[in-house]
Amino acid sequence: MKITGFAIVGGNCDQLGEKIKLLFAQFEDEVKPDGICLDHDGAIWGAGTGKMALRVREGGEIDHQVKTKQPVFATMLGGPEQKHLFLCTSASQDPVITRRVSSATIDIVEVETPGSGIK
Numbered sequence: 001m002k003i004t005g006f007a008i009v010g011g012n013c014d015q016l017g018e019k020i021k022l023l024f025a026q027f028e029d030e031v032k033p034d035g036i037c038l039d040h041d042g043a044i045w046g047a048g049t050g051k052m053a054l055r056v057r058e059g060g061e062i063d064h065q066v067k068t069k070q071p072v073f074a075t076m077l078g079g080p081e082q083k084h085l086f087l088c089t090s091a092s093q094d095p096v097i098t099r100r101v102s103s104a105t106i107d108i109v110e111v112e113t114p115g116s117g118i119k
Contacts, residue, residue, distance in 0.1 A: 001027045003036070003044065003056070025060035035074030035088065039113045045085055047072035053087050055111075066109050077115025085109045 003024040010017030024044070027033070033046030033054055041057075048054040048065070053072045055064035070089040078084055091103035098104065 001032045003033065003046075024058055025056050027060060031062075035072070037076045038116045039077060039111075040082075040116045041113050042116075043113070045075040045077065045111075047075060047087075051089075053085065064111070068107055070103060070105065077111070077117070079108075082114035082117065083111055085111045 003026075005022045005024045007020040007022060008017045009020060031054075032049050033044070033056060036044045036046035038044055039055070043055050043057045043063070045053055045055050051068045051071055053066045053068070053075050054062050056062055066085065066087065068087055068089050070091050071093075072087050072089050073093060074088040076086045078086060085108070087107040087109065089105050089107055090098060091101075092098055
């Protein structure tokens with residue numbers, strides 16, 4: 001599994017510059033981050049394999065792990081200081097099952113490094 005980033009060089013308001021593909025991280029088959037968001041230090045939070053979220057630095061180092069009661073499908077940093085990590089969880093991602101039994105939750109965990117988005 002790879003996480004790829006892109007640098008955009010040059011360009012202006014009317015035309016996008018040259019895109020340069022960059023390898024952010026590469027993992028063994030059992031690690032498959034998804035539903036990712038970027039923090040202020042340039043690390044990403046992502047849904048891990050199973051009942052956890054992972055913080056991954058460029059190069060692939062996993063430096064934080066948040067365990068949950070259900071599988072995590074998406075992550076987002078927000079809140080007043082952008083230090084709340086929102087974790088979208090559900091017992092299943094099968095639409096047939098989730099229509100019958102709703103188990104979806106949004107768990108919130110405070111983290112050290114804020115998000116990189118607009119406040």
